[in-house]
Amino acid sequence: MSIRIPIAKPELGAEEIAAVTRVLESGMLISGRLVEEFERGLAERCGRRHAIAVANGTAALELALRALDISSGEVLVPAMSWPSPAHVAAWVGATPRLVDIDRDTWNGEAAGLAAARTAATTAVIAIDQFGVPADQPAIAAALPGLPIIEDSACAIGSTLGGRACGSFGDISCLSFHPRKVLTTGEGGACLTDDDQLAERLRVYRNHGQRAVGDFVEPGPNERITEMQAAIGLVQLDRLDGMIARRREIAGAYRQVLPGLGIAFQQHPDGATVNEQTFGAVVPAGVERDAFVAAMQEQGIGAGILSYALTRIGSLVQLGQSAPVAEEIVDRGFALPVHTAMSDEDVADVIAALERALA
Numbered sequence: 001m002s003i004r005i006p007i008a009k010p011e012l013g014a015e016e017i018a019a020v021t022r023v024l025e026s027g028m029l030i031s032g033r034l035v036e037e038f039e040r041g042l043a044e045r046c047g048r049r050h051a052i053a054v055a056n057g058t059a060a061l062e063l064a065l066r067a068l069d070i071s072s073g074e075v076l077v078p079a080m081s082w083p084s085p086a087h088v089a090a091w092v093g094a095t096p097r098l099v100d101i102d103r104d105t106w107n108g109e110a111a112g113l114a115a116a117r118t119a120a121t122t123a124v125i126a127i128d129q130f131g132v133p134a135d136q137p138a139i140a141a142a143l144p145g146l147p148i149i150e151d152s153a154c155a156i157g158s159t160l161g162g163r164a165c166g167s168f169g170d171i172s173c174l175s176f177h178p179r180k181v182l183t184t185g186e187g188g189a190c191l192t193d194d195d196q197l198a199e200r201l202r203v204y205r206n207h208g209q210r211a212v213g214d215f216v217e218p219g220p221n222e223r224i225t226e227m228q229a230a231i232g233l234v235q236l237d238r239l240d241g242m243i244a245r246r247r248e249i250a251g252a253y254r255q256v257l258p259g260l261g262i263a264f265q266q267h268p269d270g271a272t273v274n275e276q277t278f279g280a281v282v283p284a285g286v287e288r289d290a291f292v293a294a295m296q297e298q299g300i301g302a303g304i305l306s307y308a309l310t311r312i313g314s315l316v317q318l319g320q321s322a323p324v325a326e327e328i329v330d331r332g333f334a335l336p337v338h339t340a341m342s343d344e345d346v347a348d349v350i351a352a353l354e355r356a357l358a
């Protein structure tokens with residue numbers, strides 16, 4: 001059966017096409033005015049002094065660890081996630097220490113992260129999972145002296161206590177992958193208030209160059225293009241509208257799911273959420289894969305939720321466990337949320353849910 005309502009669909013239209021066309025016609029494809037403008041827009045949106053746009057969210061995390069001189073010891077990482085935060089920790093030479101998540105918000109919580117800290121701990125990557133803000137102030141307070149990387153890959157436009165996600169970490173990281181609320185195809189950014197860290201990040205993303213030909217240390221090329229920045233600037237202008245529609249859709253799900261016995265990711269007090277992913281868990285006794293298949297047979301692109309990092313092939317040898325993350329991953333699913341969905345589509349998803357559970 002073909003999928004009529006996909007789980008995600010980027011909102012890209014005439015404005016993005018015109019913006020990219022202008023770049024192509026200009027012949028200035030990299031390192032131009034639009035990347036700088038996009039960075040200023042991101043910094044302003046997230047309330048930071050600096051934004052450094054890079055090739056993708058994974059590159060942002062890797063550069064953040066390198067800029068903070070993390071290359072050994074243990075890096076605390078919440079155990080339910082796309083693998084990037086744990087992979088980059090391992091890749092720079094540290095050991096990921098996978099910390100179980102809160103059963104309600106699905107984020108790493110301050111007490112759990114603090115309890116996992118040892119003399120070997122060198123940093124924490126605190127994820128705002130699916131755009132739901134982690135309690136970043138509490139995490140910072142519980143882990144004094146530890147560098148904090150806020151992984152806001154999913155969280156642009158979310159806030160906690162009136163502060164933007166992306167404003168909390170020593171360095172915060174964004175992703176602009178097509179599943180995210182704001183997309184540039186591939187793309188990401190590091191955000192910081194620290195001038196020296198910002199300078200290091202700019203040097204690292206550009207072959208280790210401080211200025212043209214001034215190579216100060218070996219470095220990769222993790223720049224984004226002017227075409228991506230052009231798309232990002234259009235998307236940034238539309239961000240609030242896109243989030244508003246997502247919140248209407250997620251709000252409709254929230255109204256009906258309790259009546260169907262379906263629990264879903266909870267928002268902490270004081271949060272506004274961009275609804276990047278609508279995550280829920282099947283009721284006790286319902287087999288998740290069969291349920292997802294029943295949704296897909298009705299043309300609804302429901303999918304599995306995420307990964308238990310304790311169990312993926314690249315990290316299973318660490319021999320760590322995280323029972324809450326593992327349970328939520330086994331029972332979790334995501335429902336379609338994107339701005340191309342009409343009210344009828346939302347009603348169709350809900351009707352399909354009722355039939356899949358019947």
Ligand SMILES: Cc1ncc(COP(=O)(O)O)c(C=O)c1O
Nearest residue numbers: 056057058082084153175176177
């Ligand atoms: C929490 C988290 N961190 C990092 C990333 C990596 O972002 P990218 O796909 O842009 O490399 C993702 C991507 O899904 C993510 O969900």
